[in-house]
Amino acid sequence: MISNIHSDHSDRRSASPEETRERILLAARDVMSRKGRRGATTREIADVAGVNEATLFRHFGNKDGLMAAIAQRFCAVFELQSLMDRLSGNLEDDMFEIGKTLMQSMNALRDMIAWSLVENDPETPFQVRIGDEVWRVPEAIHKVILDYMAGRIASGELHGDAPLLARLLMNIIFAHVMSRRKFPDAQIYDDADAALRFYIDVFLNGVRSK
Amino acid sequence: MISNIHSDHSDRRSASPEETRERILLAARDVMSRKGRRGATTREIADVAGVNEATLFRHFGNKDGLMAAIAQRFCAVFELQSLMDRLSGNLEDDMFEIGKTLMQSMNALRDMIAWSLVENDPETPFQVRIGDEVWRVPEAIHKVILDYMAGRIASGELHGDAPLLARLLMNIIFAHVMSRRKFPDAQIYDDADAALRFYIDVFLNGVRSK
DNA sequence: GGTGCGTGCAAGTACATACTTGCATAAAAG
DNA sequence: CTTTTATGCAAGTATGTACTTGCACGCACC
Structure with missing residues (x-):
């Protein structure tokens, strides 16, 4: 057993x-x-x-x-400085690097992220409330995404509302991690890198034929 | 208390x-x-x-x-027949209708979906395993999305791999519902319909400036 | 080779919680 | 009016689980 x-x-x-x-x-x-x-x-x-x-x-x-x-x-804090150094200036590559960092940190936290969705009992003592701690790292990365998007919108490369776009990208990666955790046998999304490139391609270019 | x-x-x-x-x-x-x-x-x-x-x-x-x-x-099964009847043929409108149905059913199931991410204890008796039941409705809707996407890809309106696209759209809505459940106070995404239209716009057209 | 530290083991205690039961009672059904 | 049904209430039982304790034992370090 x-x-x-x-x-x-x-x-x-x-x-x-x-x-x-x-x-x-x-x-x-x-x-x-x-x-x-x-x-x-x-x-x-x-x-x-x-x-x-x-x-x-x-x-x-x-x-x-x-x-x-x-x-x-x-829930140790990731080192985010190296992430900024790895950015090249190319839109796809940068978003892949950022997205990959987010995906890795969420993968490391996946179990605790799942708990944080269920156990939000206000009576539990605060030191034990993992649900509050877990989101600190993803939120830090989200801030990086937000800044990056805002810059690219300002430069005219992207259009839209930066907070909405940042949150959407984060949500896509969150759902990917949770899906793979819940359904590890699904053949879909076997290669994490390929999945991420697919997400970014859809995010940037859409799926409508031109 | x-x-x-x-x-x-x-x-x-x-x-x-x-x-x-x-x-x-x-x-x-x-x-x-x-x-x-x-x-x-x-x-x-x-x-x-x-x-x-x-x-x-x-x-x-x-x-x-x-x-x-x-x-x-x-976990009662939704009536999906009426959904097919409501489809007009217009791409954005149809995807909005399908997405809205999926969002509503996930909203009704949100608590049990959250449990299903945590409590997958193989020792619990099968009648009690809500985690397996919950996903039946969303999976049925996912099948509708999959068929619809495959048709639109065949007709040349969309491009890409139908299972991947269907799963991505489902994931976006899943993450939206879970986010709102976990962070109900976030000002972002107040209007569910507007959020859905935003998702579909990004999904179809991307965020890159043309 | 002796001492201390970390661990296994067995036997505990205290308490929370699932679940039961017998009785009183009020509303509905006949 | 009588009976049945659904409930509240209080006092249970049984069990699981968090947590403790005392002792034996082996490994490391001096």
Whole structure:
């Protein structure tokens, strides 16, 4: 039933405490992505991580501590400076670079983004509210997109309302990531880069024949 | 803390059993949309519905029965025949009609669509697996979009790969609905019809200046 | 080779929550 | 008027789960 990551139960101390902690965090994210926050039990998380339940509590104190650790561990801020340096000036290439950065960050956050859509219980303590933290990185990238679009609109290359356009592009990538997460077996969109180029082509040129 | 729908607790039988059942179903969907399936307690659902907890169990037997009832009540199949009749032949108008139908059905299903992204626990009994049921209606509409696009591509009005285009349009609407659900206060996209027309305009014509 | 630290293991406690039950009662149905 | 039905209410039971604790044990480091 439960497939644990490490099968070397026998050894008392096969890994460093940091590795143990990391295994628990990964297992917690995994189980929570299938069962939700309340549905994920500390026992199952410990089993999947291949550690004893007591070890989990020795590391994180309580379940909320584990949640807070997840928020800190997996919602780390991306380095966005290098993104700006990679922009060439070519419209398609730039949008591909920006879009790819957004897609990668959303892919890393996909599980927590999914939770943020369900678990918005105002009674949960704020340190544990992953739903609020997750969107910081995508929103930062969204700001980059917004600035870029505004510049291209000002220069006459694009037309339309910059906030609307930026949000639409972000939504397309968001839906792509969520679709692939929900339906991983769909043959469509196998190649992420090709999908992104397709999106940008439609976004820029439309699908109407000329 | 808890705001119940009906405040007329005093009467023993203020409503018909059907109304009571409906209140419980609505309350269950409401609470579950905030706390998830496991996080939603029968006590809170009963409180929000303004009924006694025992009444909830008398109606649905157990929590799984309530879940199954939700799946049946809120995932009802839309009538798609009238949609085909409303199509005029004009490309923009037709796509608006189809897109609007899809947007409305997704809006009705938004809470359950959100759950379906999180709770995919293979151990839950199949009758209760709302996550599988929810997508039937959108997929039916997706098929309409797919056929329509294929026809327009064959006639030369559109160009590209019909499955990809259909999926992209569906994704755009999916992301719109989820965005508005997650961030209801965002000033952007206030008017759903205007947003849809904007999406279709970008989809057909692109945003590049000509 | 001794000490401390991290872990497994087993046995717990406390509490929340799903679910039951018996009775009173009010409204509807006959 | 009588009966039935749907509900409220209060007091349950059973179980799962978060969390603790004491002890044994092995690995690393001095």
